[in-house]
Amino acid sequence: MNPVGIDIPRADGPSKVRGDAQYVDDIRPAGCLYGATVRSPIAHGKLLGIQKDPDFDWSDITVVTCLDIPAQNVVLLMTEDQPALADGVVRHVEEPVALVAASSPARARAAVAHIKVLVEALPAVLDPLTAQNNPIQIFGTDNVFKQISIHKGDKTDDGVIVEGTYTVGHQEQLYIEPQGMIAVPRADDGLTLIGSMQCPFYIVKAIAPMLGHGRINVIQATTGGGFGGKEEYPSMLAAHCALLSIKTGAPVKMIYQRDEDLRATTKRHPSVIKIRSVVSPQGELLQWDAEIIMDGGAYNTLTPVVLSRALLHLCGPYRCPRQHLEGVAVATHTPPNGAFRGFGAPQAMYAVERHMDAIARTIGMDPVAFRRLNLIRDGDTTPTGQALVDTGAHLVLDVALKAAEAEVKTPAIHPGGGVGRYARGRGVALVFHGCGFTGNGEARIKGKVAVELQDRCVQILTASTDIGQGVDTTFPQIAAAALGIGVSRVSNAPHDTAMVPDSGPTVASPTCMVVGGVLRTAALKLKAALQAETGLDTDDFDTLLDARTHTMALRVMAEYQDDGSMDWDDATYSGDAYPCYGWACSVVDLDVDLDTGEVLYRRYVSATDVGKAINPVIVEGQLEGGAIQGLGYATCEEVVLDDQGRMINDRLTNYIIPTTLDAPEMITRIIEIPYSGGPFGAKGIGEIPMDGPAPAVASAIEAAVGVVLNRLPMTPERVLSALEIKERS
Amino acid sequence: MTQFSLNGHTTSVDAPPMTRLIDVLREQLRLTGTKEGCGEGECGACTVLIDGLPVNACMIPVVQAEGTQILTVEGLAEDERLHPIQTAFINYGAAQCGICTPGFVVAAKALLDAQPNPSRTEVREALAGNLCRCTGYQKIIDAVVEALGGQP
Amino acid sequence: MVKPNLLKDIINIWGCTGLSGIDSTEYGFRIGALSTWTEVRQATALPPALIECAATVGAQQIQNRGTVGGNIVNGSPAGDSLPMWLVLDAEFEVASTRGVRRIPASEFWTGYRKNAMVDDELLVAVHIQPKSTDILHYRKVGTRMAQSISKVVLGARLRIADGRPIEARFAMGSIAATPVRLPTVEAAVLAGEGADAATHMAQDITPLDDIRSTSGYRLNVATRVVRSFLEQYLGA
Structure with missing residues (x-):
């Protein structure tokens, strides 16, 4: 039976439901010490040093500062700007300044509490709108991480002009397992790093310059959620564990407590987006001008790529002959922002869909009819000039609206007892999402996968990690299908950089679509190798195995092959931005509490084009999980900063994510418009479910109570304030 | 010493009375199936049953476990047979x-x-x-x- | 006060039978200080509004462990149950080696997390005398539907005779250092202002901004939830 398209139970299911799965904090090497971090108390300042409390017993404490760094003081990612430990200057609150190691986590934290960071405060830039070309320099000479312009067509003012400004705040990934890492000294004077992460090879590349050598292997422990938050940040922890381990000669474990994790680690980029559109009186989009200012925080991290994706989605899934997009990502003295599911697109899609509603409102058209009129179709071009094929915007819209015709059965769950007055509304949002890396990204990364025949089973060697999205299940399905054997005979090997080839990072949803394709190639190569070895041309894997004269392991590797179909120019930002696109429509039904402004979700319907669902239950899980993060982004997830840029709602009691009682019942429809370049037609699906919920909710609030909210999150405070203004007028 | 029944087995631990039950389970008894996500009773990852009722093990001082019956995730399956x-x-x-x-x-x-x-x-x-x-x-x-x- | 040594100065009162149990008395109810919110939810003889209140505390895990006495003595301004005790005219039975005394709820909270008990006293039980003729109302406006800390929490009690309110008690939490009564609103209700009595809210409360909400929101919501309640029982 072909295992592709079947709900194969997760390979890691049994160990997870039994509580056996080993997460980083469950692993305790012999003689392990525990690390903790001394951090900057202010946003920007001259770092004079640290002062150890003379009354504290330091006899069993190891302290590390930037002076202990063996080679270069850098955690390398796209650029070399971010130090492992601050040296001479601090550029954001909570920036790591020093490290301690002790025999217990409590003792390490006590030591941190007895170290004073000596800083001389300097003026800080916290507002991204004043950052560019600010005389106070943070990054380069102009505080700009990246600036991009995309232009298609000429300009016109001949039509109805609609303008709007849309503002979105930070969002925390909020993996339930906090960040954690262990460094263990190796016999060859190198280090093994074991931790919670998405991208083991990032860590190898990030800390080798700091160590001055490459004797490192990185092993992914079972990882309790990532959502982008464990893409680049674990490199920082790895650097810190490594420094402590080198100085102490012992294994060192660092597990962040929740408050530290919330204050110090990366978030989704806050952004301000302005859109000015020209539309014919009949409702055809004639021109679309949009600009985005994105706050990158104090260091570059992945910000240029996030900006790029935001800009490439700042037109929505709509046809328009004139599109002019401008984007700039700036530096501020705030903790660096980084990868988070959607990677810039959720910010853009919120603004685009809000603006589509604004146009519909202005010209007096039904918002769905207005969208339908302007949907991008086969042969239409994107702002970068990419001609689209197999577009699915119509299909997902039709399917979602049809599914939403079913009666909403959920009773409104009433919070807090008592009586209430409600208004009911429905909102629809339509989104698209470019799958995989931008432009020639895959060709540059050249992801590799190996498969190894061991006895009569096959092991997959890949750096694509399972962070809950199911790679350890779907990859065996893909390989088993290619080999024509049962999925129980195929498994992923542990994700250890000493053993597996670099498959590229587990980010931007290309794992299944791109690396899965490489895996399929590798599996087919294995079969071909067996055919060559045995001289048989049968396709039957077991016949080939039976014909072998020995049982030696056989290993083959495949690498991503650029088929030349992508025509992209990074210098001019033109051409084929993504190999393919996914399409999704969200329909949300909600009640607005007229006394409190609270939004109560009743039902969430989505229809999403996934190319091919390798494992439908896993796909639905991705779509529903992304949806709830989007609904949280819409109404309750807010990062509150103080005057130093420090997150003050740094606890799960105050950073609010939805519970079972906040989450709506969901209807999840899978659409399959196959992508010829993906294994069995699969597209990337991890990120697109994050894009639609927030604008759909905004639209539903507008339908329910007639107020227009253009800022995320749409908290009860903002909803009620808008309601009061409306009632007064 | 604090004594309680853990997953059906009588268990004694020596820990200061205000030690969190989660630390006793994870660090002393090495039952790491009970997870810590927040340490303040908000996320429920450390849920265990005490006398049949779900509670957050991060909020329970071990002294209050005395004489109780505790069930953790490790006690759910019967040998290889999952619940x-x-x-x-x-x-x-x-x-x-x-x-x-x-x-x-x-x-x-x-x-x-x-x-x-x-x-x-x-x-x-x-x-x-x-x-x-x-x-x-x-x-x-x-x-x-x-x-x-x-x-x- | 001497800081206790947590390695030895611990008396575990969990499970002390004299401190637990919810019992009917000749005049009403005695709720043991160690009654958990789960036990309150299961005590179906209690007023429904009090049971609703119990259901909004944290979620199951917290309700199984959190107690009535803990909520009262911890005295957080956001304590979910505190306004209910004020409008119920509850009495708190406190005990020490010197004996037992009762403190009215209206005199209990003296400042931010401060109360009228002295160091050697222990809250033993809460006494309430709900009247079946009274309308008792609870409303918590929190950060989400469960596991939520209140932004505004309302307790209300109304007695209506011949279509006119003859007794009105309103109390709110999360808007000042202690839970507070709303005397102006109460007087306006008794004066026959109906739902418009809610418009006097600003005379009774001056909420603060904090991490969870804003002063403006709290004032608006306080006004609106009181108005909604009054409209339901007194008409618009």
Whole structure:
């Protein structure tokens, strides 16, 4: 039976439901010490040093500062700007300044509490709108991480002009397992790093310059959620564990407590987006001008790529002959922002869909009819000039609206007892999402996968990690299908950089679509190798195995092959931005509490084009999980900063994510418009479910109570304030 | 010494009275299935049953475990045979990253013991003290509602 | 006060039978200080509004462990139950080696997390005398539907005779250092202002901004939830 398209139970299911799965904090090497971090108390300042409390017993404490760094003081990612430990200057609150190691986590934290960071405060830039070309320099000479312009067509003012400004705040990934890492000294004077992460090879590349050598292997422990938050940040922890381990000669474990994790680690980029559109009186989009200012925080991290994706989605899934997009990502003295599911697109899609509603409102058209009129179709071009094929915007819209015709059965769950007055509304949002890396990204990364025949089973060697999205299940399905054997005979090997080839990072949803394709190639190569070895041309894997004269392991590797179909120019930002696109429509039904402004979700319907669902239950899980993060982004997830840029709602009691009682019942429809370049037609699906919920909710609030909210999150405070203004007028 | 029954076995531990139960379970007894996500009773990843009732092990001083019966996720399966809730979690895709799963499974066990035929709303209410960031809860609710059908 | 040594100066009162149990008395109820919120939810003889209140505390895990006495003595301004005790005219039975005394709820909270008990006293039980003729109302406006800390929490009690309110008690939490009564609103209700009595809210409360909400929101919501309640029972 072909295992592709079947709900194969997760390979890691049994160990997870039994509580056996080993997460980083469950692993305790012999003689392990525990690390903790001394951090900057202010946003920007001259770092004079640290002062150890003379009354504290330091006899069993190891302290590390930037002076202990063996080679270069850098955690390398796209650029070399971010130090492992601050040296001479601090550029954001909570920036790591020093490290301690002790025999217990409590003792390490006590030591941190007895170290004073000596800083001389300097003026800080916290507002991204004043950052560019600010005389106070943070990054380069102009505080700009990246600036991009995309232009298609000429300009016109001949039509109805609609303008709007849309503002979105930070969002925390909020993996339930906090960040954690262990460094263990190796016999060859190198280090093994074991931790919670998405991208083991990032860590190898990030800390080798700091160590001055490459004797490192990185092993992914079972990882309790990532959502982008464990893409680049674990490199920082790895650097810190490594420094402590080198100085102490012992294994060192660092597990962040929740408050530290919330204050110090990366978030989704806050952004301000302005859109000015020209539309014919009949409702055809004639021109679309949009600009985005994105706050990158104090260091570059992945910000240029996030900006790029935001800009490439700042037109929505709509046809328009004139599109002019401008984007700039700036530096501020705030903790660096980084990868988070959607990677810039959720910010853009919120603004685009809000603006589509604004146009519909202005010209007096039904918002769905207005969208339908302007949907991008086969042969239409994107702002970068990419001609689209197999577009699915119509299909997902039709399917979602049809599914939403079913009666909403959920009773409104009433919070807090008592009586209430409600208004009911429905909102629809339509989104698209470019799958995989931008432009020639895959060709540059050249992801590799190996498969190894061991006895009569096959092991997959890949750096694509399972962070809950199911790679350890779907990859065996893909390989088993290619080999024509049962999925129980195929498994992923542990994700250890000493053993597996670099498959590229587990980010931007290309794992299944791109690396899965490489895996399929590798599996087919294995079969071909067996055919060559045995001289048989049968396709039957077991016949080939039976014909072998020995049982030696056989290993083959495949690498991503650029088929030349992508025509992209990074210098001019033109051409084929993504190999393919996914399409999704969200329909949300909600009640607005007229006394409190609270939004109560009743039902969430989505229809999403996934190319091919390798494992439908896993796909639905991705779509529903992304949806709830989007609904949280819409109404309750807010990062509150103080005057130093420090997150003050740094606890799960105050950073609010939805519970079972906040989450709506969901209807999840899978659409399959196959992508010829993906294994069995699969597209990337991890990120697109994050894009639609927030604008759909905004639209539903507008339908329910007639107020227009253009800022995320749409908290009860903002909803009620808008309601009061409306009632007064 | 504090003595209690842990997953059916009499257990004694020597720990200061205000030591958190989660630390006793994870560090002293090396039962690491009980997870810590927040340390302040908000996420429910450390849910265990004390005398049949779900509680957050991060909020319980070990002194209050004296003489109680404690069930952790490790005590749910009988040898190799998974509890029907565990099987349902696997079949319905209710575990993704899995860090919240032990807490959900234990909380669901308490619900099904008390109310063998819960409605979806009752399931939602019973699991409202457990945060999950992966699933959107849909598959977890499905699994718990359906687990009953799988019970002998 | 001497800081206790947590390694030895611990008396575990969990499970002390004299401190637990919810019992009917000749005049009403005695709720043991160690009654958990789960036990309150299960005590169906209690007023429904009090049971609703119990259901909004944290979620199951917290309700199984959190107690009535803990909520009262911890005295957080956001304590979910505190306004209910004020409008119920509850009495808190406190005990020490010197004996037992009762402190009215209206005199209990003296400042931010401060109360009228002295160091050697222990809250033993809460006494309430709900009247079946009274309308008792609870409304918590929190950060989400469960596991939520209140932004505004309302307790209300109304007695109506011949279509006119003859007794009105309103109390709110999360808007000042202690839970507070709303005397102006109460007087306006008794003066026959109906739902418009809610418009006097600003005379009774001056909420603060904090991490969870804003002063403006709290004032608006306080006004609106009181108005909604009054409209339901006194008409618009």
